[in-house]
Amino acid sequence: MKTLKHVIKWFLIIAFFLLAWAPWLDNEKVHDMVLEERGWRDGTIVPIEKVVADEEALKEMIEYSRAHGVEDGILICDYNVYWFPFGRWVASCEGGYYVTFYGQIIP
Numbered sequence: 001m002k003t004l005k006h007v008i009k010w011f012l013i014i015a016f017f018l019l020a021w022a023p024w025l026d027n028e029k030v031h032d033m034v035l036e037e038r039g040w041r042d043g044t045i046v047p048i049e050k051v052v053a054d055e056e057a058l059k060e061m062i063e064y065s066r067a068h069g070v071e072d073g074i075l076i077c078d079y080n081v082y083w084f085p086f087g088r089w090v091a092s093c094e095g096g097y098y099v100t101f102y103g104q105i106i107p
Contacts (some may be wrong), residue, residue: 004014016053020085022101027088030099032069034079038107045073077094 039045045065051058051074066076076095087100098106 001023019101022087025088025099025101025103030088030090031079031081033103034097034099034105035069038097039070039075040073042092042094044077044079044094045070045075058084 005049035044036039043055047099048062053061061074065071065073068075068078080091082089082091087098090099090105095107100106
């Protein structure tokens with residue numbers, strides 16, 4: 001009985017630390033998920049028509065945006081992903097999002 005309690009205790013401790021670490025959350029996948037779901041809503045991506053710039057600057061912005069996975073808009077400020085207990089913190093210029101260990105985005 002005492003051994004079973006120790007096994008359960010260590011199992012719970014290991015499970016707690018695994019959930020806190022969340023190694024299955026890949027920073028790049030989390031970045032892409034937040035960019036796809038929230039990029040247009042929070043102003044991180046804007047339509048090309050709304051950007052006022054000369055031709056050369058506009059071309060540079062379009063190339064930069066396409067290099068970061070945005071095909072139909074201009075990427076104004078990219079997200080940075082940081083480890084945070086039980087998930088990841090995704091920060092942008094205007095604020096941030098918390099992505100839980102099970103993949104939910106919390107504003």
